[in-house]
Structures are given as structure tokens and as C-alpha cells.
Amino acid sequence: MKAKTVFYCTECGNETAKWAGRCPACGAWNSIVEQAAPKASAAGKGRTKALVRSKAHPIAELQTEQELRFSTGMGELDRVLGGGAVKGSLVLVGGAPGIGKSTLMLQICSQLCRFAKVLYVSGEESPHQLKMRAERLKVASGNLYVLSETCLGDVLECVSEEAPDILIVDSIQTLYNEELDSPAGSVSQVKDCTMTLMQLAKGQGITVFVIGHVNKEGSIAGPKVLEHMVDCVLYFEGDQHMTYRILRAAKNRFGATNEIGVFEMENDGLIEVENPSEMLLSGRPADAPGTCVTCVMEGARPVLAEIQALLASSSYPTPRRTSNGFDYNRAAMLLAVLEKRGQLKVSQCDAYLNIIGGLTLDEPAADLAAILALASSYLDKPIGAQVAAIGEVGLTGELRNVNNLSQRLSEVRRLGFTECIIPKQHGNRLGRPDGLKLTEVQNVGEALRVLARS
Known part of the structure; x- marks a missing residue:
């Protein structure tokens, strides 16, 4: 049959x-x-151990203080989580293989074990391998328990026996429910195992961290509904050939989703980068055309980013357009504005736009810096090394103000810049940091004239 x-x-x-x-x-x-x-007999049979019968409560009687937060021991991770991990939450940490997800999770155990019992379940490494990696990361505690298991039922039994406060599963694609006929990592297995862990977290108040691999498109391998079930979805990004890693939140029920955390991968683990602006600007070439610095807001944190552009004469009827870390459609729009409003013939040039450090700029405050970098490359005229640019560019070539400008200017000055090109202000409410010259321009044409004078 x-x-x-x-x-x-x-x-x-x-x-x-x-x-x-x-x-x-x-x-x-x-x-x-x-x-x-799935078999009919598997309708939640393996999940009954994770459930605790609950009753309905009037919403007026519930207290918001019941949301207990605790620090993970890493300020960058706490920032992305919205101030710390929440008791009874289910957090999904995704990233490409080898990017450092397991290192991050094992490294936070050093701090978590000071006040909580942690169970680390690995379906990819043996206990001996986990011990060697823990020694390299200097993680040692009597409250850290490791289990090398892929069967969901055995994991639930171990949770029932050890009663941990925090559960880490590495990874969700290796976990399987033996009552389902599909192999581990399949859609039905990933969906069923995640549902079980969610009921475990909500029913027993255990904080669960789940590691998930991403596919070639950059999303969590498995059904999209997996991201809807969990409380937080964190993506660990970066180039395996570079030492810097960026942790960003794609979903967070307990905080904002526009915060980022920056880490540096060393031999003895991940090191927090508390000043990402300085890191992103390190190694910037001096007096080189086609580069400009801007300041973007990553949540409540201002971050300086370097935009590099390269324009070269094209030998093809249709010039090439490439952008890395910058929205492709917005880059095409800025090129059109530069030609129409700036009177620069860039339509016959191959255009390349790159954001240094692996950042992705998705706010319009970086428009002016991108325009100046493109013009600088076209004219082969460098922008001053101590000059930054902040502003949104419209289709008519006008420059518009951006939010949190005073905070951005303070960060620009703190990093040693002496001049910043900004949209013309209407009013005197803008805070002007000492030692920072503000050059106010109304449109792209005036910004290009400032570039010509530099």
C-alpha cells in the first residue's frame, strides 16, 4: 500500500x-x-509532555511586570533583543553555516549559568566536541548541561528530568519527531518540532533559543510559518572570510526590530564591537575619489557608514548597474536625478555602488552621500577626508531633512569629522556640535558645487 x-x-x-x-x-x-x-496518532502525542493546563484570566487582572527580562551577558545581543531575553520566550537565531551561531549561543552560557540552569542540545556535535569548543571559549560551569540528541521525544524527557531554565537547540533542522515518517529537516518535521518547543516555552516558562540554518535565498530553511510561531527572529550576517559579524532582528515581539549588534570573530570567540562606526571606517582610503561617509540610524544608535561608488565608461548598449548593501531601485533613481538635475552624463557609464562592512542602508538619509560619491567618481575628484553628508534626495533634486539630525551630527563630530553637508534648515532648533562646520544646501546642484570647491 x-x-x-x-x-x-x-x-x-x-x-x-x-x-x-x-x-x-x-x-x-x-x-x-x-x-x-503525518500519522493520525501523532496529533500532538509527542507534545503533551510540554503542555501545562492553563486557565483563562481577565485581562484587567494581569500584570505587565510578569514579563521578566534577564541579561544574556552580551550587551550587543541584549540590544537586539530589546533589553535582554524574556522568560518563556522562543528565539530563533538564523544564519549561514559557519557564520558563528553556535559560538554565540555557547558563549552566552558563561553568563547565563551564573543564575540559571542551561541545557544545550546539539544534533550536530558530540559532547566531546562541545567540551573542546567550550574550553576554547573559556565556558565552564556546573549549571551547563550538554546533550547530543536529535530525537524530539528524548529531548523532552531530558528537559523533564533536568528542569532547565534555559534551553538551547542546535539546530532545528536536525531535530525530528519519530512519530512522523518524514526525514529530519523536512517541512513537516521543522514545523512540528518548532510547535512543540513553543508549547514548552509557553507552558513551563523555559526560555528557548533555537538555531536555524538559512537557505541560498537568505531565509530560514523550512516553512515561512516557522518565523510566525517564534517570538524573535534574529539573523547573524557577515562574510565568512571577514572577522566582523552583524546581528539584526527581523521580528521581535518584545522590542524594536531596527537594532543591530556588531561582533568581531577571534580565535577565542566573539568580541563585542561597542563602537561600530570606528570599525566600519577603518582602512578608509585618503583622498580617493568615489567615497563619502554618511550617518544612518540603526534603532537608537547612530552609525557612520562609508559609501563607495565607481563610474566607468560602458562598452555595451545597456550600461551595467550593480549595488551591494544599497537598494538597487533607489540607486537607479539617484543616477537619474544626478543626470537630470546635476547635469552629469552618467547614463552611458557602468555604475557600481558598495557599502563597506556588510551594512545594508535602507533609509533615505544616505541619498546625499550616495549622490556625492557617484559624482566624485564621475568627476574623478575626491571629497575631503573629513567631510560627511546626510540628507534625502527627491526626484526634483531637492534635499529634505531627516530625523534625529542632531544625534547624527554629534556622532559625526565624535569620529573626528570637521564638516558635514546637510539640507538647508528652516529654524534654529538644530544642535550644532562645536568644531563641526555645517554646509547647508537646498538641492543637488548646490551640493555638486560644494564638491567642486573642495
């Missing part, structure tokens, strides 16, 4: 009776995969 199969969408988790090229629920193409149907 042929085993019954169902079809899942890897983007939204929707089930269909047959394969289709496009998911009828979310509209994603080529996202339908076939998996063995």
Missing part, C-alpha cells in the same frame, strides 16, 4: 492535495514540496 503524501509550501506552510507550480495561498513560485503525511 502506497504511503499517503501531502504537499507543503516552503514559504507559508500551506498544505495542498497536489503539486502546483505556484502556491495558491501566498503566490510563491516553485515552493511546493512533497512530504509523507
